[in-house]
Amino acid sequence: MPGRVCSHCGAQDYGTPFCVSCQKPFVRDQEPDPSEGPPAAPGEFAGFSRRFFAFFFDVILLSVLADLVSLSFSLGSGDRAGQYGVNIPAVISFSLFVLYFTLFTADGGQTPGKKLLGIRVVRIDGGDISPRISFFRTLSYLLSAFFGTFLGFLWVLWDRRRRAWHDRIAGTVVVRKR
Numbered sequence: 001m002p003g004r005v006c007s008h009c010g011a012q013d014y015g016t017p018f019c020v021s022c023q024k025p026f027v028r029d030q031e032p033d034p035s036e037g038p039p040a041a042p043g044e045f046a047g048f049s050r051r052f053f054a055f056f057f058d059v060i061l062l063s064v065l066a067d068l069v070s071l072s073f074s075l076g077s078g079d080r081a082g083q084y085g086v087n088i089p090a091v092i093s094f095s096l097f098v099l100y101f102t103l104f105t106a107d108g109g110q111t112p113g114k115k116l117l118g119i120r121v122v123r124i125d126g127g128d129i130s131p132r133i134s135f136f137r138t139l140s141y142l143l144s145a146f147f148g149t150f151l152g153f154l155w156v157l158w159d160r161r162r163r164a165w166h167d168r169i170a171g172t173v174v175v176r177k178r
Contacts, residue, residue, distance in 0.1 A: 017160035023047050025160065045162040046119040046174040048154075055153075057113035062100055066093035098138055106134035118177045121167075133170050140166035 004013035011021035018025050024044055070089035104111040109120035109129060121137070123129055129137070144152025144165040152165030161173050 018045070018047075018162070044176045046176050047162060048156045050117045050119050050176070051156060051162075051164075051174055052153075054111065054113035054117045054119060057116060058100070058111045061112060062093075062097055065096055065100075069093065069096065098135075101138040101141070102131065102135045105129065105137065106131040114174075119174050120177055121172050121174050124171050124173055129170070129172055133172065137166050137170035137172055140169040143169070 005011065006013060006019040006022060006024065008024045009019060009022040011019055013019070066089070069092050101111060105121050106129060109122055114120055121129060121134075123133070140152075144150070144155075146152050146165075155168075156162050156164050159168075163173055167173055
């Protein structure tokens with residue numbers, strides 16, 4: 001493979017599934033895996049850095065919202081956060097996280113962070129995802145975090161379609177908007 005080059009931009013092929021320069025997939029002479037769905041989704045697959053910064057932006061935005069909720073809860077109710085044996089601000093923050101990612105992703109496939117970086121979530125066949133799929137994809141973030149190792153998120157670096165574990169579970173792919 002050292003003598004091969006990308007047909008899109010002419011960069012050197014180092015044997016990776018995607019061109020290191022333009023991130024477009026290399027076309028190889030091999031049978032596609034039938035469990036992967038159709039050979040390609042619309043648009044180009046979003047790389048790790050775009051996905052990371054989109055998620056980072058969303059988490060910062062959510063953190064500000066969660067801090068406001070926690071602050072208003074502690075100011076409005078005194079010092080009773082653990083009164084019922086449950087950390088109410090943490091439950092509210094988790095609920096905000098699930099609602100944020102589920103609702104934004106179900107409505108056009110983009111959270112504000114994804115919109116800012118020009119990427120969106122679609123089904124493996126290129127169609128829009130349903131609220132149910134969006135909900136399961138969001139809950140699957142917990143598995144992708146894998147006890148704090150974030151291995152499921154890092155999986156984007158090795159997957160030929162740049163899918164994290166939560167994408168594989170939900171049958172989705174993240175693509176760059178054209």
